[in-house]
Amino acid sequence: MKSGWKVSTNYCGDITSYKVYRLYDVQKVDEDFNREYKDKVYYSKDKAQRDADEANKKDSERFWKHKDCY
Numbered sequence: 001m002k003s004g005w006k007v008s009t010n011y012c013g014d015i016t017s018y019k020v021y022r023l024y025d026v027q028k029v030d031e032d033f034n035r036e037y038k039d040k041v042y043y044s045k046d047k048a049q050r051d052a053d054e055a056n057k058k059d060s061e062r063f064w065k066h067k068d069c070y
Contacts, residue, residue: 005052018048
């Protein structure tokens with residue numbers, strides 16, 4: 001089962017960048033081979049977090065739209 005979208009921080013010298021990712025399998029270790037990344041690189045953590053929150057919202061809406069309710 002995949003995890004929710006999160007923000008990772010990357011340091012390169014004095015430049016800090018951020019990427020939005022989620023785990024392919026929450027039962028496995030949080031390492032690079034188990035991560036699915038969005039294509040965009042951010043230089044503002046706030047913008048990255050907003051996109052992660054939006055992606056989580058879309059995933060939630062998609063889940064509940066197709067969920068069979070009795």
